[in-house]
Amino acid sequence: xxxxxxxxxxxxxxxxxxxxxxxxxxxxxxxxxxxxxxxxxxxxxxxxxxxxxxxxxxxxxxxxxxxxxxxxxxxxxxxxxxxxxxxxxxxxxxxxxxxxxxxxxxxxxxxxxxxxxxxxxxxxxxxxxxxxxxxxxxxxxxxxxxxxxxxxxxxxxxxxxxxxxxxxxxxxxxxxxxxxxxxxxxxxxxxxxxxxxxxxxxxxxxxxxxxxxxxxxxxxxxxxxxxxxxxxxxxxxxxxxxxxxxxxxxxxxxxxxxxxxxxxxxxxxxxxxxxxxxxxxxxxxxxxxxxxxxxxxxxxxxxxxxxxxxxxxxxxxxxxxxxxxxxxxxxxxxxxxxxxxxxxxxxxxxxxxxxxxxxxxxxxxxxxxxxxxxxxxxxxxxxxxxxxxxxxxxxxxxxxxxxxxxxxxxxxxxxxxxxxxxxxxxxxxxxxxxxxxxxxxxxxxxxxxxxxxxxxxxxxxxxxxxxxxxxxxxxxxxxxxxxxxxxxxxxxxxxxxxxxxxxxxxxxxxxxxxxxxxxxxxxxxxxxxxxxxxxxxxxxxxxxxxxxxxxxxxxxxxxxxxxxxxxxxxxxxxxxxxxxxxxxxxxxxxxxxxxxxxxxxxxxxxxxxxxxxxxxxxxxxxxxxxxxxxxxxxxxxxxxxxxxxxxxxxxxxxxxxxxxxxxxxxxxxxxxxxxxxxxxxxxxxxxxxxxxxx
Numbered sequence: 001x002x003x004x005x006x007x008x009x010x011x012x013x014x015x016x017x018x019x020x021x022x023x024x025x026x027x028x029x030x031x032x033x034x035x036x037x038x039x040x041x042x043x044x045x046x047x048x049x050x051x052x053x054x055x056x057x058x059x060x061x062x063x064x065x066x067x068x069x070x071x072x073x074x075x076x077x078x079x080x081x082x083x084x085x086x087x088x089x090x091x092x093x094x095x096x097x098x099x100x101x102x103x104x105x106x107x108x109x110x111x112x113x114x115x116x117x118x119x120x121x122x123x124x125x126x127x128x129x130x131x132x133x134x135x136x137x138x139x140x141x142x143x144x145x146x147x148x149x150x151x152x153x154x155x156x157x158x159x160x161x162x163x164x165x166x167x168x169x170x171x172x173x174x175x176x177x178x179x180x181x182x183x184x185x186x187x188x189x190x191x192x193x194x195x196x197x198x199x200x201x202x203x204x205x206x207x208x209x210x211x212x213x214x215x216x217x218x219x220x221x222x223x224x225x226x227x228x229x230x231x232x233x234x235x236x237x238x239x240x241x242x243x244x245x246x247x248x249x250x251x252x253x254x255x256x257x258x259x260x261x262x263x264x265x266x267x268x269x270x271x272x273x274x275x276x277x278x279x280x281x282x283x284x285x286x287x288x289x290x291x292x293x294x295x296x297x298x299x300x301x302x303x304x305x306x307x308x309x310x311x312x313x314x315x316x317x318x319x320x321x322x323x324x325x326x327x328x329x330x331x332x333x334x335x336x337x338x339x340x341x342x343x344x345x346x347x348x349x350x351x352x353x354x355x356x357x358x359x360x361x362x363x364x365x366x367x368x369x370x371x372x373x374x375x376x377x378x379x380x381x382x383x384x385x386x387x388x389x390x391x392x393x394x395x396x397x398x399x400x401x402x403x404x405x406x407x408x409x410x411x412x413x414x415x416x417x418x419x420x421x422x423x424x425x426x427x428x429x430x431x432x433x434x435x436x437x438x439x440x441x442x443x444x445x446x447x448x449x450x451x452x453x454x455x456x457x458x459x460x461x462x463x464x465x466x467x468x469x470x471x472x473x474x475x476x477x478x479x480x481x482x483x484x485x486x487x488x489x490x491x492x493x494x495x496x497x498x499x500x501x502x503x504x505x506x507x508x509x510x511x512x513x514x515x516x517x518x519x520x521x522x523x524x525x526x527x528x529x530x531x532x533x534x535x536x537x538x539x540x541x542x543x544x545x546x547x548x549x550x551x552x553x554x555x556x557x558x559x560x561x562x563x564x565x566x567x568x569x570x571x572x573x574x575x576x577x578x579x580x581x582x583x584x585x586x587x588x589x590x591x592x593x594x595x596x597x598x599x600x601x602x603x604x605x606x607x608x609x610x611x612x613x614x615x616x617x618x619x620x621x622x623x624x625x626x627x628x629x630x631x632x633x634x635x636x637x638x639x640x641x642x643x644x645x646x647x648x649x650x651x652x653x654x655x656x657x658x659x660x661x662x663x664x665x666x667x668x669x670x671x672x673x674x675x676x677x678x679x680x681x682x683x684x685x686x687x688x689x690x691x692x693x694x
Contacts, residue, residue, distance in 0.1 A: 026130045030121060033134065037117045037141040040502055041110040041150040050102045050576055051153035052512045054568055054588065055081065055088065057575040059105060059153075062092045064581075071244065071253050074568055076561060076581035079594045082257035082270065085240055086194040087155025105153045112157040113150030117141045119164045120395055123171065124402050127364035128344075135491070136402030143394045144501035144516030145329040145387065151505070152514035155195045156391045162192035163203045164395060167367060170207045174363055177217035179225050186229040190236025197271040202378060202392050206370035213366060214358045241267055254594045256568075256587045276382045312387060313379075320380045321393075322433075324440040324520040330390040330397065332498045335433050337397040339426050340404010341369050343419065347407055368403070372396035388514045405491055412463065412487070420467060424460035427490040431456035434497050440520040448500060452493050459490030545573035549684070552662040554580070558688060559610040564600075566590065566614040566647050570682065583609060586644050597649045604687045616683030617651040654687035 050056035058074045058081040068077050069092060072085045081088060090108045098104040117137050125133025140146060149156050166188040173181035185207060192200030208226060215222050241263035244252065249261060258266040314323040322331045345365055358366070375393040379385070408426060411419040431453040438445040466483045501517035510516075553562050553574075562580035565571035568588040575582050585600075586592050603609045662684050 026134070029130075029134050030118075030137065033121075033137050033141055034114065034118060036138075037114050040141065040147050040506055041113050043506055045103050045106055045110065045151060047509050048102060048106055048151055051106055051151075051510070053572040053576060054512075055083075055091075055153050055155075056102070056105055057568075057572040059088055059091050059095055060100060060575055062088060063096060063100065067252075073253055074256060074588075075571060075575065075584040077253055079254045079568075079584050079587050079592055080256045082266065082588050083155070084194045084197055084263075084267075086191060087158045087196065090158065091153060091155075106151060109152060109155070109157040110150050112161040113146060116146075116157065116161050116164055116395070119161070119168065120398060123164070123168060124364070124399050127360045128403050128406055132402040132406040134402070135405050136398045138495070139333055139401045139498075140394060140398035142495055142498045142502050143330060143398060144332075144498055144505060145390045145514070146394050147502040148329075148505045148510050148514035148516040149388045149391050152388070152510045154388060154514060156199070156388055159192045159196045159200050160391050160395060162188050162195065163200060163392075166192070166203065166207065167371075170210060171363065171367065173225075174210050174214040175216075175360070177215045177221070177225075179228065182211060182225055182229045183232050186233040187236050190233050190239075193237035193267075194240055197267045198275070199271075199389065199392060202375050203371055205374045206367050209370050210363060210367050214363045238264065238267075254587070254592060256592055257589060258592075275384050276378075313385065316381045316383070318380060321376060321390075322437065326379075326387060326390065327437040328441075328501055328517045328520075329387050329515065330394055331437060332434055332501075333401050333430075333494060334397055336404060336426065336430050336494065337372060337400035339422075340400045340402075340407060341365065341372065343411065343422060344400075344403050344407040345369070346419075347411070364399075364403070368396050368399045372400060386513055409487060412467070412483070421464075423487065424463040427456045427460045427463075427494075430494050434494065438497065441518055442521045444500075444518065448497055452496050455493035456490050459486040459493070462486035463490075545577040546662075546664050548664040549662050550574065550578055552657075552684075553611055554578070557610070559607050561603075561609040563611045563613055564603075564609050565612075566644075570613060585612075585614070585646050590644070593644070595646050597645050600646050600649060607688075610686060610688040611657075612650045612654060612685045612687060613682055614647045614650050614685060616656070616681045619681035619683065650685050650687065651683075654685040657684040657686050659683070 054074075058072060061073045061075055061077075062069045065077070067073070069089070070085070072081045072083070072088050073079070074081045087108075091105045094108050095101070095104045098107070117140050120140050121133040121137035123133075124136040146157075146160075166185045169181050169185035169188060172178070173185060189200055189204065189207070211226060212222055215225070217225070244255065244263040255261050255263050255266055257270045259269055312325060314320055314325045320326060321334060344361075372393070375396060379390060379393060408423040411417050412421075412423040414420055434452055435445065435449045438449050463483060463486050466486070504518055505516040557580075560581065561583050562578065563574060564583035564585055565574065566585045567590045568584050571582050571584045574580070583603075585595060587594060600609075
């Protein structure tokens, strides 16, 4: 065992020496990929505005006080953002250093995307060589969902970077059996948990399995090491949540989207089990249209969400990742990743039945294969998640693509190996898969399908012909160059479609919820399908406040807080477009009991707040009656379900301001100009003359 550890350390020292002596073509190729990544992630980044206005407004509020910063306040210190703090802390630090601009909020994610590409190259290169590493880095850089998420202020790219750093640490731990590397892995995954909670734990089965089967220490020590690392993981992961829950409720804000004002419950419930099982009711909380008369649907695969009858992610199932909602995000190279894993795994098996200690190639296959199947299984069955969560699957796909292409090429070059015929077959099969995906997008199959399929078919034909003729000595050199060129052309052809989707995202913008590419023909919604918000406005989607509303509120303020808004989506534009303090009454989805009626009444009596932006009772009743009369049809948007007691108190106790006094004519009847969004007819209520109400 000591000799094995000495050998591993010698390998690491040799890696350090060869890194500096790496051939110039490798450095140039890697530099080109990183430059390409920088272009896709940063070019025209200012057109994205604030990105997701909900998180942008939260960062702005966090910068107003240390308390708001620590508890990740969304508004003036009453309710938190529905995510843990680390990703938002990083954005807040960027905004504090560079000024509160949209690009300053997006920059950390773009840098995380760039670093993820470089780190994936290193991880794949050290096990399978430079070509595999470069192909993996290129595939990750051009993955559409990676490009979209790197250009948005959702924090998912920070999670991807964290788990890739953790993967590097666990690889070192598996090769040396050194506990410190395993503890570093646990700490980094714990930090990832504090960015997007349980999303970071998707990689844990791969990390645990790798250490169990590969670490060059005895079995008992492996379990002890993993037990110690698990303790560290739990402590780091739950440190902030426990600190929040141990703070007296009257000394902190309400934990947004939790059921019982608990950060731990937020992690387990809203950001945990609900992502797998779904939540009854339509998006935004509340019952389905018709006052709950229709059968509840699960968010994430809502039937009837568009003309095609699909929701954001489509029906759960074995082929879900290749459906019209998700394939354009991450599915272009997914079958190639599966084929690559099988071929590379079979080659490793042929070299000798795996036994401890595993070589670096076998360890890499355990890592990336388990990562891939764990994430793919989760996204195939989970009920409530957004498409951009697929960034957690993208590194495994990209790594297996790089590994697989090299394995297919090596088999092809072996004239006595029948698996050599797999490379041309895979190229043709992958072209067919991509044409199948393109069929859901109007116009795109006509100009992307023929070049992709044509290049792959020609490349496959050349490879077949060259393999047949390879036995002739006089044609061997020429044939070798021709084969390499054909294989390269075929593989690059398979990157045309994801590059087009990434380019579309770069030029057209991402939107509030990042999604890549054009909209499928049969679905409603934003880019890439349903679930994406509309684009528009210099401040970004959903971030423009009605100037007439802001002017009216500021001119008639007379209170500590500018306005109290029922939901976060309505408060975000006001927070972003003013430096005023804003109250959110019911949190992000409209079901957080942030206030009681007595607390709101006290705020009114103390002249702390005068104006309330809540659903217009009369107009909502008209909308409800119209939907019931039409059988629950009508435009998409949050249904006019029953509101909280606080909202009802405002509607019944305060005076409604005439709409023409505070709303611009061009925004009348539009969700974008009136806080609340489409389908929620908002009213402005003046409670300034209601002192003494109980």
